[in-house]
Amino acid sequence: MNLTDMAGTGRNTNEGEFALIDRVLKPLAADTPAALGLTDDAAVLTPPKGKDLVLTKDAMVAGVHFREADLPGDIARKLLRVNLSDLAAMGATPVGYLLATFWPEDLPHAWITEFAEGLAEDQEEFGVGLLGGDTVRTSGPLSLSLTAIGSVAEGKALRRNGAGDGDLIVVSGTIGDGALGLRALNGQLPDLDPTSEEYLEDRYQLPEPRMALGRALVGKATSCIDISDGLIADIGHITEESGLGAVIEWEKVPLSEAAQAAVQSEPDLIATVLTGGDDYELAFTLPAERRDDLVKLAKEGGVPLTIIGEMIAGEGVRVRQADGNDMPLSVRGWQHF
Amino acid sequence: MNLTDMAGTGRNTNEGEFALIDRVLKPLAADTPAALGLTDDAAVLTPPKGKDLVLTKDAMVAGVHFREADLPGDIARKLLRVNLSDLAAMGATPVGYLLATFWPEDLPHAWITEFAEGLAEDQEEFGVGLLGGDTVRTSGPLSLSLTAIGSVAEGKALRRNGAGDGDLIVVSGTIGDGALGLRALNGQLPDLDPTSEEYLEDRYQLPEPRMALGRALVGKATSCIDISDGLIADIGHITEESGLGAVIEWEKVPLSEAAQAAVQSEPDLIATVLTGGDDYELAFTLPAERRDDLVKLAKEGGVPLTIIGEMIAGEGVRVRQADGNDMPLSVRGWQHF
Incomplete structure (x- = not known):
């Protein structure tokens, strides 16, 4: 089944939605020949020659x-962007995506229209198109x-799994935003100035997947991940898969200046910065002798890069404070490892 | 993110589930090298040479x-099979799949284990493996x-869209079951004998995607679809895309004998047979001069094939009764077209 089919089943949708889906979702597939205009049971994609396909799927639930x-447009764009961020972490260029939507019975048509407008905006920005999907109602x-496909x-x-002992640990952008x-957004930072608050909220609601950086890292980085679970947890994934430890x-x-302001007024927020996640920056490792490549990589990636630590023999992720001591668990917050 | 990531976020799952997902979902990816053991941000698939990839995504909601x-095992297998049926309708051979699960907070671990066992069983049967996915909790x-990929x-x-005027319309298996x-299952066929009832219930709960037939039809059928929306609606999709009409x-x-028994005791069920859907048989068109190919196709497909009508100039789907008259709308039931 595809979006078109589902529109016709009656079991999932009503008559008015048939036209709605034609109007709002079919245009999202118009520039993607592989989507076949959403007329068939499936999309047919001719893979680019000499390429691997990279496939990822994320799920999101309101609340x-x-x-x-x-x-609605921000939700749509974030959904697409968190998947694109996974592609970036593998060094892939986006090809297309499939979408499944579980819409509450009473969701207004205007909401769906705005949702599709958000997708259209980001399709343009990231050069990607809808390949197919499914639309059902939920109580x-x-x-x-969303399933994103890249090459x-x-x-x-x-x-x-490719990080080596002594490799530099590098992150893009700023962490913790x-x-x-x-x-x-939840009103838990009441002392923060409005400018900082707005900056951080924007960063949460509309992450910037580091597509250009991911591409630039191919053949250079020894490992890479996008920071979605939290800096320590995600560096932890690299240490685990590479059979090493890490010191940050x-x-x-x-x-960011906003995050600095927040941490300054409430030092406990250091734990949020290190373990909170939702950054969608890239963390990667680079052999120390390639340190000079970072200037070029930052330029190609269009984002500042910062060395935050190194891979070491052993296991787990240590966070070293300015005084040279390891940060105590109570400050680092809840740990995955 | 992938299944592994999500297991670590804490926001979606609790500690016990980390181990659970390792135990029940990672084995599903063990024989699929492209899944990378579910350790990375995405799967990496080297497309088979000279092939197109076929991609489809279906969503299902309890109730x-x-x-x-x-x-649980039947739900898992049906989810996989309805997607495989879409691949069959395109003539594709399964390659792998990605899975997103939205699990209610109180879903027992035993349920999830049985769900995974159902997937394992059908992975074996259809030669397909898990590539990746996401696991979240829902209220x-x-x-x-599920997103299925074939080649x-x-x-x-x-x-x-390739059916021609005069092409034969052919279906596999039996319709309406x-x-x-x-x-x-809903207790709406109280007069039916228990054997027939069980047969029909099995057909609903565990459809048989016609993979071998789909492959055999490549280069032979002029159009093909799987019957998910209902026979008339799905033949209607072929007429619409091919710019023709159809007479059945x-x-x-x-x-089936069971369906015959049901219709005999309650003639109104003819509408259910023609428009009810969930058959997951294939309907396809074949040039009339290839009629003799049907014996070989049925053998290759491992399923009986029946000519039920032909494509004609015009539009829409007519159903002709034994007396030569068109079946009135009231009998054909609710129409999509």
Whole structure:
């Protein structure tokens, strides 16, 4: 089944939605020949020659992964962007996506229209189109699932398991904004100035997947991941898969001015920065002798890069404070490892 | 993110589930090298040379697409099979799948284990493996989304738009069992004998995607679709995309003995047979001069094939009764076209 089929089943949708789906979803597939105009049982994609395909799927639920009050267009764009961020972490270029929507019975048509407008905007921005999907009704919260497909030179996908002892640990952009933004939206940062608050909220609601950086890292980084679970947890994934440990220098972790202001007024927020997640920056490892490549990589990636630590023999992720001591667990917050 | 990531977020799952997902979902990816052991941000698939990839995504919600009381293993297998049926309709061979699960907070671990066992069973049967996915919790009904990927010789995917005037309309297996099975499960066929009832219920709960037939039809059928929305609606998709009409002879539509018994005791069920859907048989068109190929196709497909009508100039789907008159709308039931 595809979007067109589902529109016709009656069991999932009513008559008016047939036209709605034609109007709002079919245009999203118009520039993607593989989608076959959403007329068939499936999409047919001719894979680019000499490339591997990279496939990822994320699910989101209202009230868990986004707030019910969020703008429909922002929800759509975040859904697409978190998947694109997974592609970036593998060094892949987006090809297309499939979408499943579980819409509450009473969701207004205007909401769906705005949702599709958000997708259209980001399709344009990231050069990607709708390949197919499914549309059903639910008695539960609005839920979404998106499968993104990208391509990367055969055998060249960035992995988590290639970091070497002594490799530099590098992150893009600033860390902690996403998790702090969620706190701000929930009214948990009452002392923060309005400018900082808005900045952090924007970072939470509309992450910037680092597509250009991911592509630039192919053949250079020894491992890569996008920071979705939280800096420590995600570096932890690299240590685990690479059979090594990691040391992060807390004072080297790049914070935005807004995050600095937040942490200054409430030092406990250091734990949020390190473990909160939703950054969608890339963390990667680079052999120390390639340190000079970072200037070029930052330029190609269009984002600042910061060395925050190094891979070491052993296991687990240590966070070193300015005084040279390891940060105690109570400050680092809840740990995955 | 992938299944592994999500297990670590804490926001979606609790500590015990980390181990659970490792135990029940990672084994499903063990024989699929492209899944990378579910350790990375995405799967990396080297496309088979000279092939197109076929991609489809279906969503299912408890209480809508399956019954809450259905066995977990059956729900899993049906989810996989309805997607495989879409691949069959395009003539594709399965490659792998991605899975998103929205699990209610109180879903027992035993349920999830049985769900995974159902997937394992059908992975074996259909030669397909898990590539990746996502696992989240929902306050709503159990919901599922699966993206299936198949391959077919480049440019050879079966479409809906190639039927020609005068082409024979052919269906596999028997029609109407799925929809009648759902009625039986809902206690709406009280007069039916227990053997027939069980047969129809099985057909609803565990459809048989016609993979071998789909492959055999490549290069032979002029159009193809799987019957999910209902025979008339799905033939309607072929007429619409091919710019033609269709005539179906009611008395040629193949019914199982159980469906015959049901229709005999309640003639109104003819509408259920023709429009109910959930058959997951294939309907396809074949040039009349290839009529003799049907014996070989039935053998290769491992399923009986029946000519039920032909494509004609015009539009829409007519159903002709034994007396030569068109079946009135009241008998054909609710129409999509």
